[in-house]
Amino acid sequence: MAKVSDIVLWDKPGERVLLLGNQAIARGALEANIAVYAAYPGTPSSELTDTMAVVSKKAGVYMEYSTNEKVAFETALAAAWSGLRAMTAMKHVGLNVAADTFMSAVGMGVEGGFVIMVADDPSMWSSQNEQDTRIYAKFANVPVLEPSDPHEAKEMTKYAFELSEKFKHFVILRTTTRTSHARGDVVLGELPEEIKQGKRKFGKFKKDPNRFVDVPANARKFHPIILEKIEKIREELNNCPFNWIEGSENAKVGIIAPGLSYAYVKEALAWLGVDDVKILKLGTPFPVPYGLLEKFFEGLEKVLIVEELEPVVEEQVKTWAYDKGLTIPIHGKDLVPRVYEMTTRRAVTAIAKFLGLETPINFEELDAKYEKVKPLLPPRPPSLCPACPHRNSFYAIKKATRARAIYPSDIGCYTLGLLPPLQTVDTTVAMGASIGIAHGLSIAQNGSLSEEQRNPEKQVIVATIGDSTFYHTGLPALANAIYNRSNVLIVVLDNLVTAMTGDQPNPSTGQTPHGMGKRIPIEDVAKAMGADFVAVVDPYDIKTTYETIKKALEVEGVSVVVSRQVCALYKVGQMRRRGEKWPIYQVNEEKCTGCRVCINAYGCPAIYWDEEKRQARVEPTMCWGCGGCAQVCPFGAFEPVEEGSQ
Amino acid sequence: MREYNIVITGVGGQGVLTAANILGWAALRAGYKVRLGEVHGMSQRFGSVISYVRFGEDVYGSMVPEGKADVMLSFEPVEALRYVNYLKEGGMVVVNTKPIVPVQVSMGMAKYPSLDEIRKVFEEDFKAKWIGFNAEELAEKAGHVVTTNTVLIGALTQIPEFPLDAEHVREVIKISVPPKAVEMNMKAFDLGIKAAKEILGL
Numbered sequence: 001m002a003k004v005s006d007i008v009l010w011d012k013p014g015e016r017v018l019l020l021g022n023q024a025i026a027r028g029a030l031e032a033n034i035a036v037y038a039a040y041p042g043t044p045s046s047e048l049t050d051t052m053a054v055v056s057k058k059a060g061v062y063m064e065y066s067t068n069e070k071v072a073f074e075t076a077l078a079a080a081w082s083g084l085r086a087m088t089a090m091k092h093v094g095l096n097v098a099a100d101t102f103m104s105a106v107g108m109g110v111e112g113g114f115v116i117m118v119a120d121d122p123s124m125w126s127s128q129n130e131q132d133t134r135i136y137a138k139f140a141n142v143p144v145l146e147p148s149d150p151h152e153a154k155e156m157t158k159y160a161f162e163l164s165e166k167f168k169h170f171v172i173l174r175t176t177t178r179t180s181h182a183r184g185d186v187v188l189g190e191l192p193e194e195i196k197q198g199k200r201k202f203g204k205f206k207k208d209p210n211r212f213v214d215v216p217a218n219a220r221k222f223h224p225i226i227l228e229k230i231e232k233i234r235e236e237l238n239n240c241p242f243n244w245i246e247g248s249e250n251a252k253v254g255i256i257a258p259g260l261s262y263a264y265v266k267e268a269l270a271w272l273g274v275d276d277v278k279i280l281k282l283g284t285p286f287p288v289p290y291g292l293l294e295k296f297f298e299g300l301e302k303v304l305i306v307e308e309l310e311p312v313v314e315e316q317v318k319t320w321a322y323d324k325g326l327t328i329p330i331h332g333k334d335l336v337p338r339v340y341e342m343t344t345r346r347a348v349t350a351i352a353k354f355l356g357l358e359t360p361i362n363f364e365e366l367d368a369k370y371e372k373v374k375p376l377l378p379p380r381p382p383s384l385c386p387a388c389p390h391r392n393s394f395y396a397i398k399k400a401t402r403a404r405a406i407y408p409s410d411i412g413c414y415t416l417g418l419l420p421p422l423q424t425v426d427t428t429v430a431m432g433a434s435i436g437i438a439h440g441l442s443i444a445q446n447g448s449l450s451e452e453q454r455n456p457e458k459q460v461i462v463a464t465i466g467d468s469t470f471y472h473t474g475l476p477a478l479a480n481a482i483y484n485r486s487n488v489l490i491v492v493l494d495n496l497v498t499a500m501t502g503d504q505p506n507p508s509t510g511q512t513p514h515g516m517g518k519r520i521p522i523e524d525v526a527k528a529m530g531a532d533f534v535a536v537v538d539p540y541d542i543k544t545t546y547e548t549i550k551k552a553l554e555v556e557g558v559s560v561v562v563s564r565q566v567c568a569l570y571k572v573g574q575m576r577r578r579g580e581k582w583p584i585y586q587v588n589e590e591k592c593t594g595c596r597v598c599i600n601a602y603g604c605p606a607i608y609w610d611e612e613k614r615q616a617r618v619e620p621t622m623c624w625g626c627g628g629c630a631q632v633c634p635f636g637a638f639e640p641v642e643e644g645s646q
Numbered sequence: 647m648r649e650y651n652i653v654i655t656g657v658g659g660q661g662v663l664t665a666a667n668i669l670g671w672a673a674l675r676a677g678y679k680v681r682l683g684e685v686h687g688m689s690q691r692f693g694s695v696i697s698y699v700r701f702g703e704d705v706y707g708s709m710v711p712e713g714k715a716d717v718m719l720s721f722e723p724v725e726a727l728r729y730v731n732y733l734k735e736g737g738m739v740v741v742n743t744k745p746i747v748p749v750q751v752s753m754g755m756a757k758y759p760s761l762d763e764i765r766k767v768f769e770e771d772f773k774a775k776w777i778g779f780n781a782e783e784l785a786e787k788a789g790h791v792v793t794t795n796t797v798l799i800g801a802l803t804q805i806p807e808f809p810l811d812a813e814h815v816r817e818v819i820k821i822s823v824p825p826k827a828v829e830m831n832m833k834a835f836d837l838g839i840k841a842a843k844e845i846l847g848l
Contacts, residue, residue, distance in 0.1 A: 001671045001822055018667075018674045018682070043686055125685050149681075149706070182708030183670055183682035263706035270648075270704060271711075344711040361713040370731040373767055377728050378756035380748040382658060382693030413691065420753060502686075599752045605692050609752040619746070621782075621791050 005054040011196055012188055019186045021179040022047035024150040025117060028157025029087055030059055032113070033192040035201040036079035037063045038072040040472065041501035042091030043126040044180040045119035049089055050502060053513040060198040063513060065504050068431070068472040069094035073101050073116070080114035081212070082203030085161050089117035092131050093430065097473065099136070102170075106140050107222025108211050109168040109229075112203065113161030116142075117173045119180045122308055122341035126500075128411065128430060130339065132310040133174045137286045141230040144172040144286045145242065146259030150184035156242055156283065158189075163236070169229050174285075176308065178341065179260050230287055238291035242283025245296050251278040252301040253355065258282040258313050261306045264347035271348055271360050288316040297326065304354045305332040308342040383416055386606040387572070387624035389565035390414040390493050392539035394424040395602055395632065397462055397491060400549040405460040406441055410434035410474075412466035413500045414493050421603040424464070432473025438463035438488045439481040449485035449557060460553060461488045467508035468498035470522060482530050482558045489552050489559045492522050495567035503570045522562045532557030539563045542631045572624050582625035583640035587616050591637035602632045647678075649702035650809050651710040652802075653732045656721030657746050658690035661795040665719065666697040668799060668822055672815045673701035683708030696729050701809075719802050721794065722746050723778070727764045730772050737774050740801050740842070742781035742794060777801065777845050784837040793827075793834035800838025804846060812839065 002010075007017050008027045019027065025048050029037065037056065039049040049065065056063035062079075066072035069090040079086035090098065095118050102116070118136075121127040137144035145160050147153035157173060164171040194201060210218055237243060255277055257265040262281045269277060280296045282288065285307070297303070305314045314332035321330060335350040336342075345363060352359045384391045394417040397407070409415060409425040410433065418425035427437050438461050445461075447454035465474050470492050481488060498504040505511045510519025526534045533555040537545045545563060552559035575582060592615040598607050599616060606622035607629060609615075616637070618629070630638040652669060656662045663684050670682045683698035698710045712731045720726035720741040733739065743761055750756045761778070768774040781801070785794040796819060803812035816835055823831050842848075 001667075001818060016674065018670050018680055046686070177685070178683060178708050181684050181686055183667070183680070183684070184708070185674055185680050260707070263708075267706045267711075343709060344707050348711070361711075363712070366713050366731055369771055372771070373727060373730060376759045376763060376767070378724060378748050378751050378758055380657065380692075380694040380724070380728075380750070382691040383749060385659075385691060416691065420750070420755070599749070603749050603753070605749055607752065608747040609754075622746075 004051065008051055008055050009058055010188055011191055013190050015188045016185050017188060018183050019150055020047055020183050021147070021150045021153050021175060021181065023051050024154040024186045025157050025173065026051035026055065027186070027188065028154035030055065030061070030195050031154070031189045031191060032158040032161040033085055033194055034061055034087055034161070035084035035112070035203070036076055036086040037061055037088070038066045038075035039089040040066050040069050040072050040094060041498055041504045042094045042119070043501055044121055044175070044177045045089045045091050045094070045117060046501040046504070047180070048117060050504065056513060058198050059195045060200040062200065065506065065512065067507060069098040070101055073098040077101065077105055077110070077114060078205070079203060080110035080112045082111065082205045084112040084201055084203040086112060087115045087117065089119070091127065092118055092120045092133050093128060094118070095133060095136055097431065103140055104214055106142060106170055107219065107226050108214070110164060110170065111168065113164040115157065115160045115164060115171050115173055117175070120174060120176045120309070122176055125177055128428065130309065132312065133172065134285050134312040135310055137172050137174070138312065140170070141226045142170045142172055143230070143233050143237070143284060144174050145283055146174045146285055147179055147283065148260050148262040148281070150179070150182060151186045152242065152283070153179055154186055154189070159241065163233070167229055167233055169233065174259070176260055176341065234287035234289055235291070237284045237287065237289040240284055240289070243289060243292055244281050245278060245292065246281060247279045248276050249278070250299065251276050252299070254278040254280065254296060254300040254303045255351065256280045256282060256303065256305040256313060256317065258285040258307050261308055261342050261347065264342050264344050265306050265351070267344045268347035268351050271344070272352060272357060274351070274355065274357070282313065285313050286316070288313055288320070290320055293317060293320055297321070300328060302329045303331065304335065304351065305330070306336055306342070306347055306350060307332065309338065311338070381419060383419065383605050384413065385569050385624070386604050386622050387568035387626035387628070388413070389495055389539040389563065389568065390417060391422065391602065391604065392542050392545060392628050393464070393491060393493055393563040394422040396539070396542055396545040396549055397464070398422065398424050400546050400553060401460055401462060405462045408434045408437040408441065408461065408463045410465040410469045412469055414464055414466055417464070421600050431469050432465070432477055434463040434465045435474050435477035435481055435490055438490065439477065439484065439486045442486045442488045446487050449487060458487065463488060463490045464493055465490065467492060467494040467496060467522060468506040471507045471520070475525070478526070479529055486558050487556060489549070489561065491549070492560060492562045494522055494562050494564040496564070497567050497570050499567040499569065503567065523560070526560035526562070531560045533559035536562045536564055539565050540626055540628070542628065568624050568626065583627070584620050584623045584625060585618050585627065585629055585638045585640050586620070587618060588637050588639050589613070589615060591635050592616055593635050595634065598629050598633055598638070602629065604629060647702045647809055648704045649700060651715045652699040652717050652719060653710050653715045653729055654697040654699065654719045655725040655729045656695060657725060658693050658695045660721040661792070662695050662697050662721060665795045665799055666699050668815065668818050669699045669810070672810050672818045673699070675818065676810055676814060678702055679705050681705045681708045694725055694728055717802065717805060719798055721798065723761055723764050724758065727759070727767060730767060730774070733772055733774050735773050738805050739768055739774055739776055740798060740805065741776070741778045742798055743778045744780050744782040777805070777842055779841045779845065781838065784841060785834055788834035788837055789830035793831050796831045796834040797838035797841070800835035801842035804839055804842035804848065
């Protein structure tokens, strides 16, 4: 199979290919002749941005990894103001970061099509909360399109640009993990000439201060305009190709299925063997087009709304029905759970109850059987990779603080420092929050150095934050802590990429998808801001890291230690590609006393306990050769095998 | 065929997604409608992972519901057990019997069950057919442990009524792996086929 980057650029209309939902959206954007794309990565949206990164040059699209969602939003928005088709993408919590600009600029509208792709993560597979972007859409009065499969995701992306341009309004393309990270058959469409030729498109911004300056006098005019637009769009969506009524025309019962729930409803009905149902497939959960509701409700005696998370469609439908004086039962969240993701099982169970049927599988019996299996299962949470430099940083921090500090941390792979044996993550809230929380904790417990009264018993606070997160929202928090004279140590875990979402570059990497950007060393920023102590360490040298942290802890004020070592996963990937080897460490059986320090304090996943010999062992296929184990072992029992085997 | 459901389980980093992708492309080339479901991001870092492969004329969602998988392909025994409830009655599990012990077990916070205990749950409680062998050992024989997933896919193609032709799957593997690794992977694929045939008595 060809490389995905090639497939996304294939000039083969009609070809059937297997694409990830996010890749299909990238293809859709190209088919729509997009000119500018800017985003900050966030699971489950990242592959859309990564795909744009690898195809942008050939397609003549400007693409950037922005430092956070708000600036990404502003970059794309300004391009749309300049008459270009522009897109930004983020995960649901990213929209919170961009929300300030989003809510304020919506009334200004756009000239070129502007599509905001937001990937929600029901069940929180890799997120800090479960929020429903459709509520944001309703809040801002922005239409939201929601695909039910990868092919539709591609088609909908094109439509989103057209809709946006027609009404000069923002459009949200909302996915969930199961659309973004589902692969499905996608039929390629035509690529515009400009994309095929890789011609970069430039726009022109027409000044209009009455529109683009939201002083109150202007802003006051926006709100009624927004409300007028959304009602016109509601009208338009009656003819949206992604909304339709299907199933048995004379059915007495109806099911409304927005977005991906349509897939689960179809599957559930087939599984139940039920076909005497009318379905309203809804690609536009907000605003729900009333004309279609009118047609759908004709002849129905009861209706079920199967939607994931919040009752966004349900509330619109019920309000509409009440105003119409309809009295038939309308079910929704009374039968469909409001938390966690939709599944076929959930859809089957809700529909069976709605229709008074038995489920095709006795799920309770299956669950009871599985309950008996659970006690046999050891947990296997995700963990820091072998050779991960963060493990060493946490190990040194814990040792230097004798596990007595408070450890605010942040969003990234390093949040896994939460787990035993490291346990050096006490708080994680949102991107960049570690520094703000550390400052607040210090103010609450120690007082600011600028205050006359301070607590004589100092509580040590050590915050950890990654490089990408540092640039995302750590910067203003650091300025605040330094300015307000906090007493904290901030360890920036600088692995030179945005690792958790798939090794995207950031200002600490310096590289951009177009070549060299300009690298911004974190220590220079800290010094320029006036931190009281700044040092750079290599966490692969555990002793020096420990000593530097010790020293930093003695300094009053804000200390910043940059713990820099390239992401191990990234490094090993590169080495594999180049065919390079690395040393594999093994346990010298004569030297290992079975003290378990390597397991109980260090916790590398490549090290396991040999129950028979009561000694530690290294799983050679998992060792990435950092040698951290050799540094933490008090008996020098870990030794590299010269040749390496990878 | 209306639908065929495969769940692939293992530890993040073992190549679960790659295996799903290979089967997905093979199914696409066989003319089926295809859906693959996977988890990215933090959950992938050496944690427990499950991927779904679904194909047929009538597939919609990307996740296989519990109790509906025709077959499970598992890269690690405990990770097979963790998702046993996905198998349909009389389903099959093709499993690499080489364990990866979680850190929590090494720390003494949890116990790793014996292979016999695991197998018993599949065969007795869930009425499943067990095809277990050390795929990693065979992968090493083929040239490198990274071919473990190829060994397992080879074995998978031999189970009764598997709807994809082994040779079609082989073709997809050939064009998916780096050119210099083709030969090694073909060897691994054959070793997988052989192992499954022996166990199934074919």
